Amino acid sequence: MKVLKLTPFFHHPDVDSWPAAYDSVGGMQIQTWRQAVWLAQKGINQHVMTIGFPGLPKQRLLQPFLSVECLLLPMLHIPSEFSGLIGLTQSWALATLAALFPKRRKHDFDVVHIHLDGQIPALLVACLAPGLLRCPLILTVHCSRLAVYTPHSWLDKVQHRLAGWLERKAVSSALTVVALTQRTASQLIDDARRVEIIPDVVDTTQFAPPPQEAITAFRKHHNLRRKTVGFVGRIAKEKGWKHLIPLAQALREQECELLIVGDGTQRDRLQHGIDKAGLKEWVTVTGFIPNHEVPLAMSACRLIVMPSAYEEFGGVSIEALATGVPVVAFAVGGLPEILRGITPDLLIAPEDTRALIARVQAVLAGHHSQSIAPDRLRAYVKQRYDPSVMGAQILSLYQLALSNSTRPVRR
Structure with a gap:
């Protein structure tokens, strides 16, 4: 054939x-x-x-x-x-x-x-x-x-x-x-x-919790020194990058930082927004990284955010879950079908930036620790995807x- x-x-x-x-x-x-x-x-x-x-x-x-x-x-x-x-x-x-x-x-x-x-x-x-x-x-x-x-x-x-x-x-x-x-x-x-x-x-042999020394090396390479929230994907309008600026401002107030993994045609606009808000020391943008490094990037974060305007499926979510990292996301496209079965409380009404920030802060404060246990997240993905x-x-x-x-x- x-x-x-x-x-x-x-x-x-x-x-x-x-x-x-x-x-x-x-x-x-x-x-x-x-x-x-x-x-x-x-x-x-x-x-x-x-x-x-x-x-x-x-x-x-x-x-x-x-x-x-x-x-x-x-x-x-x-x-x-x-x-x-x-x-x-x-x-x-x-x-x-x-x-x-x-x-x-x-x-x-x-x-x-x-x-x-x-x-x-x-x-x-x-x-x-x-x-x-x-x-x-x-x-x-x-x-x-x-x-x-x-x-x-x-x-x-x-x-x-x-x-x-x-x-x-x-x-x-x-x-x-x-x-x-x-x-x-x-x-x-x-x-x-x-x-x-x-x-x-998702390949759960590739997307799995990496060794701690590898995570430490990744964080050192990208100068990550605080609690980190991550975004992984294209820097494009439909991925909701504009929500990342107010999120980073809220994280700064809690001495936390934002890691943006990816590249895209609106990266210059994003960078301008970061600079204008005085967030240069609080936001790291890696640009393109090879796919085999993405599990490291995800594991360097306490959680991943997906503030998308629309998603057909939302593959980043299952990659993060397979790595044992929770996802806070707008309830668009396929994301509700994925996350309602494992972390329904981490789904947010679309375009509600304040609710997104509040839920991120709740996760960082440990309020969802049982539902986001890494082994639980990983088992869910292995069974379904x-x-x-x-x-x-x-x-x-x-x-x-x-x-x-x-x-x-x-x-």
Whole structure:
């Protein structure tokens, strides 16, 4: 079996730095990579077509059965606060379709698996690519226009109706649609032939409490000297970074500090807000760090905050819980489905900065010590978000697609 994976965003684990303009941090990148690695380890041959950045080879074998091809048309490097570079995903979509067009009569793919980020370019690829290749289509919806997406610019609002129409069209043409949450599945069920709920996963061998000496070294490297609250993710409007400024001000009053792990196109705005509020000595921004260092960063914190405007799933939450670190989050998207089962008191009404600060202060004061015991958090994640269970579900969908295909299958 050979699977073609089309995704604008995919984690490149073999790099130690990643330009923020090319969307360096995100749950979709990590999840598409984790899934591909698990399937490759099971002998499923996959070819990934995704966005690269300067310095990455155009095509490489990440490991046996997993090849990655980076595709972009030549483009002007015009910065954008919302997409990194203006035209980035459009360039990928056009380059991908151009690369697939010559293969329409002769190729060796059995299944096309497309990962949707909620933007029009990937939706267009989902509508056009399966017809070119005449292969069964599986869609994973990492961000649904119909269920959770909130437009964040005037242009985005103009495009929102078209994007929703394209999502319905893509969903209706797929053999199976994979949703990350029950909320999104319920929105897509009327348009889809088949919907499966397969949430994001976390590798609990990687995301586990690190040795204390490693945590101490990380804290020393980043000059962390006080009780620390953490934020992990893209520095983007939808991740709610503006709530971090008043949070840091409140933490300063308690002699606590804020660690921001990640990068993004609005990092300069964040830094300006930090400087304007006189918080330079109380907030540390690491920028991009390799994925294998994220458990260290999380373990250096007493808790992680997620003040997102919207989240399809909220993968950072299960990574933190797997590391034994509690999460205080706005109740948006998939976060209630995750946290209500383990720490419901740490869910906050969306956009309520005061309540977020109060709950963070309560955790720091030890008021939730029983519910946030590290072993309890970790056991919860291992039971519900193990890669082997979710990977087996994806594999069964591939096998179902093969049984519905008229193409001869390579074993």
